[in-house]
Amino acid sequence: MAWNWKTFNTRALSAVLFAAIMLTGLLLNKWSFFLLFTIIHFGCWAEYQKLVGLIDKNYQQINPFHKYGVMLAGFCLMLFLTHDWFVFGSLSLYSLGWMTGLTCLFVLPISEILFTRQLNLKLIMHSLFGLIYISLSWALMLNIRSGALWMPVGDDEGNGFTHLSTLLARISGYVVPLIIIGSIWINDTMAYVVGSLIGKTPLSSVSPKKTWEGTIGGVVLSVAVMWGLGSLSQPSSAWLWAVIALIAAITGTLGDLLESKLKRLAGVKDSGNILPGHGGFLDRFDSLLLATPFVWVFLKLIE
Template sequence: MALNLATLKTRSLTAVIFVVVMLGGLLWSHWSFFWLFTIIHFGCWSEYQKLIGKIDPEYTTITPFHKYSVRIAGWCIMLYFTNNAFNIGDFSLHAVGWWVGLICVFMLPIIELLFAGNIRLKNIWLSALGLLYISLSWGLMIDLRAYGIVEMGPGHLDEGYILPCGLIFSIWINDTMAYIVGSLIGKTPFSAISPKKTWEGTIGGAILCVVVIALLGWWMDIFRVVDWIAIAAIAAIAGTAGDLLESKLKRMANVKDSGTLMPGHGGFLDRFDSLLIATPFVWLYVNIFMK
């Protein structure tokens, strides 16, 4: 496909604004990180429920309690994955996430039965899929962020931004390089789900992602280079799968973008689709091979 300079300019301009906001949230503190992903979490949920409503109109009949309590239950998953560094005095966000989440889960079918007249298991199942797709992923992202916060007397040694940033930068590098390589030399379609993707762009993006992250990992000398290679490879492969999954949902819903957060980039799900799928796999790698 030909390189569209107008599209590239629009995407680049909005991406700069996006990157500034993201970097502020990612690097300022563990609290800014938490609130950044809280906003992202609720933004993703709003778009997910709209997409599912377009795919299955019956889902639009869920009660307001169902609609919002499942979002809160999802946020509680994020709270559950916080550690002591996120406590406010003796107030534990982890404990709040556990108990409020349980209340939401147990109350949902009861309220659904009382106000909707019957329990539509399909609607509950679709909401449960959202908890796995969105909330669990962001919960694991919070856990990755908490991983590097070490108790140091009255304060904390905070290196928790390193792993999440490495993952997010891997996704950004892979997406950017895949777009550029595919635009310049891409000829072979990768998938009917996303016709603009090519094998050349996908493979080129993954290779360049691994090379760049490996060099950065070697230069920083914080974790083993082999770990950075693994994280970059997982991000490239799982991230591409996440992009295809969200593209499939949009096709089923017959929409171009999941939202209008950023001109040229779409909504929350458009921007974070790769990260949603890559995060659980990177979390597994970190917990199996790096702890």
């Protein structure tokens, strides 16, 4: 694949703007993090429903309660997995997600029967896949951010060790999303650069521009950079940074291929156009969508 400076410059400028928006949302506070992934969640859903509608024309005819109700149901899952850390006054997002989610479970099937007079299992499966593919991923990202995976059992007050453990849990929840996202950014960038310079062997027919050389180079460099950053900031946990980077880079590449397959079935080049050179929400977050659940499972296994 020949090097294209025009494409690279467009992607680079867009990436700077995108990075500024992302970093603001990720670093400002927990509410900016929540708002960022709320926007991403609904943006991904809008594009997913558009793609599925192109793949299966019948999906374009789903009733409004189905179309927007499934998005709301997915959002409820996100709220539910924040646990009790995101609290607005006396109401936690966890409780709100639980109550609203139960309502969706009752209302959505009833609305489907009332409007369509039948339950079309194929259309329901399309939406169910969206809930797993999109909503569950972002719900697990919020779960990681909340520190719930590392939250110690017991009362924070009156116990210095427990209080320290809680503090470490908060820090871990703050850092891990940055490691996942940083690993994917490095992998994507280095895979593009290495593939452009020396890539010759196509990785998959689904995405002809991807090469084995670029893919391997992206993974290796992502792991190396994250291990180095981990060594500088937390030497004792540098191995954890490297493993998360490895998981994120590999599964992130698979996530990219999965979204490319969806676009090919739909007959489109991009899922949307939020940033020049980067496409839509799904184009930009396809890697993170698949990487997040796998990293969450790994963290759950070692907690």
